[in-house]
Amino acid sequence: MLISKTKEWSNLQAHCKQMQNVKMKELFNNDKERFAKFSLQFNNILFDYSKNIIDDSTIKLLLELAHSTNLKSKIKQMFTGKKINTTENRAVLHTALRNRNSKPVVVDGEDIMPEINNVLDKMETFVEKIHDGEYLGATGKKITTIVNIGIGGSDLGPMMVCQALEYYKVKDINSYFVSNVDGADIANVLKKINPETSLFIIASKTFTTQETMANALAAKKFMVSKLGDSADIIAKHFVALSTNINECKKFGIDEKNIFTFWDWVGGRYSLWSSIGLSIALSIGMNNFEELLTGGYDMDKHFKNADFKNNIPVLMALLGIWYNNFFNAKTLAVIPYCHYLRRFPTFLQQMDMESNGKYITKGNEKVDYNTGPVIWGEAGTNAQHSFFQLIHQGTQMIPVDFISFIANLDGDAKQHNMLLSNFFAQTEALMKGKTEYEVRDELLKENKTEDEINHILPHKVFEGNKPSNTILIDKLTPYTLGMLIAMYEHKVFVQGAIWNVNQFDQWGVELGKQLAKNILSELNSDTTITTHDCSTNALINYCKEKR
Numbered sequence: 418m419l420i421s422k423t424k425e426w427s428n429l430q431a432h433c434k435q436m437q438n439v440k441m442k443e444l445f446n447n448d449k450e451r452f453a454k455f456s457l458q459f460n461n462i463l464f465d466y467s468k469n470i471i472d473d474s475t476i477k478l479l480l481e482l483a484h485s486t487n488l489k490s491k492i493k494q495m496f497t498g499k500k501i502n503t504t505e506n507r508a509v510l511h512t513a514l515r516n517r518n519s520k521p522v523v524v525d526g527e528d529i530m531p532e533i534n535n536v537l538d539k540m541e542t543f544v545e546k547i548h549d550g551e552y553l554g555a556t557g558k559k560i561t562t563i564v565n566i567g568i569g570g571s572d573l574g575p576m577m578v579c580q581a582l583e584y585y586k587v588k589d590i591n592s593y594f595v596s597n598v599d600g601a602d603i604a605n606v607l608k609k610i611n612p613e614t615s616l617f618i619i620a621s622k623t624f625t626t627q628e629t630m631a632n633a634l635a636a637k638k639f640m641v642s643k644l645g646d647s648a649d650i651i652a653k654h655f656v657a658l659s660t661n662i663n664e665c666k667k668f669g670i671d672e673k674n675i676f677t678f679w680d681w682v683g684g685r686y687s688l689w690s691s692i693g694l695s696i697a698l699s700i701g702m703n704n705f706e707e708l709l710t711g712g713y714d715m716d717k718h719f720k721n722a723d724f725k726n727n728i729p730v731l732m733a734l735l736g737i738w739y740n741n742f743f744n745a746k747t748l749a750v751i752p753y754c755h756y757l758r759r760f761p762t763f764l765q766q767m768d769m770e771s772n773g774k775y776i777t778k779g780n781e782k783v784d785y786n787t788g789p790v791i792w793g794e795a796g797t798n799a800q801h802s803f804f805q806l807i808h809q810g811t812q813m814i815p816v817d818f819i820s821f822i823a824n825l826d827g828d829a830k831q832h833n834m835l836l837s838n839f840f841a842q843t844e845a846l847m848k849g850k851t852e853y854e855v856r857d858e859l860l861k862e863n864k865t866e867d868e869i870n871h872i873l874p875h876k877v878f879e880g881n882k883p884s885n886t887i888l889i890d891k892l893t894p895y896t897l898g899m900l901i902a903m904y905e906h907k908v909f910v911q912g913a914i915w916n917v918n919q920f921d922q923w924g925v926e927l928g929k930q931l932a933k934n935i936l937s938e939l940n941s942d943t944t945i946t947t948h949d950c951s952t953n954a955l956i957n958y959c960k961e962k963r
């Protein structure tokens with residue numbers, strides 16, 4: 418049965434009607450304990466969800482909805498390796514990759530922890546050798562540049578983490594990420610690097626992805642042109658992160674330099690696996706392990722905390738509250754942290770590729786919204802571009818505000834400016850600005866009555882715009898691990914409630930298939946007639962113009 422047909426859903430619909438006209442400002446005025454009631458702390462993360470259009474009944478009804486979907490047992494199924502990716506018949510065990518207690522995790526009757534730990538050991542040895550200068554390039558030089566070639570899950574996670582943890586970067590290692598099949602991407606990187614000191618990391622679960630293989634071949638061609646055509650060049654300057662060992666070997670990669678992972682690691686959840694090699698090389702293995710520990714500690718919180726004290730569960734339920742009952746179609750994620758500027762991009766894949774589905778696990782078509790559009794940008798830059806729409810636009814846009822109490826760089830004064838904007842925005846979105854307040858301001862500016870009437874409606878802010886505030890002590894590998902895992906579990910809970918398979922991605926597969934057909938047509942000399950008249954005309958126009 419669709420979740421929308423349950424009594425828990427109808428109860429929320431009825432409750433939403435009552436809450437439509439409730440003003441958060443009044444809720445705050447009437448309850449001085451509102452922050453204490455609607456905020457949670459776990460380790461060094463504070464999650465304040467008091468600036469939402471909710472009361473006690475909202476939370477009670479949302480929790481009833483969660484319980485009605487057997488969420489507890491669905492969580493257990495994921496952690497214990499049940500094949501919850503039903504369309505691909507796979508377990509989903511990115512949590513095992515960061516299982517720091519090495520308790521057995523069994524898939525198909527086999528404990529997978531020894532294998533996971535072997536790969537981690539292999540990564541550690543490799544990273545140390547690179548850092549110590551024991552591993553040298555083909556001409557005897559130390560490796561100081563790494564170029565990760567991958568796309569989607571084999572790019573976004575490691576790229577975001579390397580950027581987010583740049584402060585912790587090991588000296589002497591520069592990293593680049595190449596993903597786009599547009600030749601400009603790899604060409605721009607190749608222009609900047611020294612072939613003798615560069616290591617290419619070919620990150621691809623399948624080792625067949627068109628974009629990655631094209632870029633890997635371009636890198637190979639470049640290296641051969643610069644250093645000569647010997648097997649040693651490929652063996653010393655290329656490593657692979659993949660489940661497809663045979664294809665890696667065919668490419669010429671030395672078996673010692675193949676870091677494997679497994680089909681139960683989804684691409685967008687793979688940064689915790691050997692796909693994180695670029696992270697470990699950038700920030701050191703100890704820091705990579707700290708990242709895993711952060712993820713692991715969040716896993717424990719998610720698995721063990723009651724739903725009402727469980728940050729990912731509450732985040733997910735609040736998202737459902739707006740997406741399904743207020744019909745808010747998007748969620749803005751705004752990190753007030755320059756290092757996290759690509760975090761929204763990373764989350765886009767994690768969330769939209771996971772829950773952007775309209776068929777349930779029971780093969781029914783949903784009649785409710787699933788995955789929201791995730792978007793965002795670093796604050797304060799976002800304030801100077803699209804925040805206008807959030808403050809005074811016509812649609813409801815819930816926001817997640819993320820920031821850190823301690824600054825890593827710059828002086829404390831400047832960090833306080835950042836934080837003052839962070840707090841001010843959450844407050845302004847909630848409170849708005851009344852006609853009375855605007856009039857008062859304008860009077861103080863000595864405006865005439867005519868001038869006031871002319872400008873007044875434009876300066877009024879209705880407020881009542883919901884947001885979550887996620888405030889963390891300091892950006893470290895550990896806290897970043899917690900933050901990423903927190904969002905992963907939030908996305909899991911939403912998908913579990915919407916009853917979609919969050920772990921397949923047929924839309925991505927479709928793209929891989931479609932482009933292949935057109936590629937052969939673009940390379941042919943004949944006029945194309947196999948598509949609709951628009952697509953035919955576009956392809957033929959392009960061929961004629963060449």
Ligand code: G6Q
Binds near residue numbers: 568571684
């Ligand atoms: C992630 C998706 C997708 C995938 C890329 C790259 O969950 O499956 O983004 O990561 O298509 O695939 P390969 O790693 O196989 O090259």
